[in-house]
Amino acid sequence: MTTTKLEGFGKTTGFGQRLALVVVDMSTGFTDPASPLACDLDGVVGVIADLLAAARCGGHTVIFTKVAYDDAGAEAAALFIEKVPALLALAAGSQWAEIDPRLAPLESESVLTKLWASAFFGTPLDSLLSAAEIDTVVIVGASTSGCVRSTAVDCLQHGYRTIVCADGVGDRNQTSHEVALADLQSRYADVVEAASVADYLRDSQR
Numbered sequence: 001m002t003t004t005k006l007e008g009f010g011k012t013t014g015f016g017q018r019l020a021l022v023v024v025d026m027s028t029g030f031t032d033p034a035s036p037l038a039c040d041l042d043g044v045v046g047v048i049a050d051l052l053a054a055a056r057c058g059g060h061t062v063i064f065t066k067v068a069y070d071d072a073g074a075e076a077a078a079l080f081i082e083k084v085p086a087l088l089a090l091a092a093g094s095q096w097a098e099i100d101p102r103l104a105p106l107e108s109e110s111v112l113t114k115l116w117a118s119a120f121f122g123t124p125l126d127s128l129l130s131a132a133e134i135d136t137v138v139i140v141g142a143s144t145s146g147c148v149r150s151t152a153v154d155c156l157q158h159g160y161r162t163i164v165c166a167d168g169v170g171d172r173n174q175t176s177h178e179v180a181l182a183d184l185q186s187r188y189a190d191v192v193e194a195a196s197v198a199d200y201l202r203d204s205q206r
Contacts, residue, residue: 010186018132019060021140029096058204069090144170145176164189
C-alpha cells in the first residue's frame, strides 16, 4: 500500500481586495429532481440565496452561468453531448435551461451561457472579471466534480484567488463531491464554509 505525500500542498491563499460571486449552472435542469441531470441541491439553493443577499448588500459583482444548447451550440459541443447525452435536455429556451427562480438574477447581473464544463471556456467571464478589477472569485453551484471543479481550475489558471464554498456546491454523487473538494483544496482553491464567505462579503463592501 502506498502513502500519498501531501507535504507542500493545500496552502491557504485567502481573499484579495475585490471579490466576485460566480454562480455556476444553478438552472432547474440541475436543481429540479424531475430533470435527468438533477443533483442533490436542496440545501445548496438556500446557501447560495444567502450568499447572493450578502454579495448584493456589499455591492459585489455577481455573475451567473447556465448551459443551454441551440442547434449551433449542440453542433459545437457534439463530443461533450456524445459523452453525456442527458445534456440535450438543456435545450435553449426550455425550462431546464433557465436559472432556478429561487435564485433569480437581477437585471444588472450577467448570465453567461456556456456549452462546456468550465465557466471560462468560450465565455466572456474573464473579460467581465478583469473589467471589474476582480482579484478573488467565490464559486458556488453544480456540480462539484464537474463544472465547479473545471471552473475553479481555470479560475486559478487565469490568475484569480479562488474560493469554493463547501456547502454552496453540490453533486449527484456524494463521494464525487467529497473527493472533488479535497482535490480542489490541495491544488487549486481555498475550500471554505459559506458562513465565512458571507461574513467577508458583508464586511468588505465596495
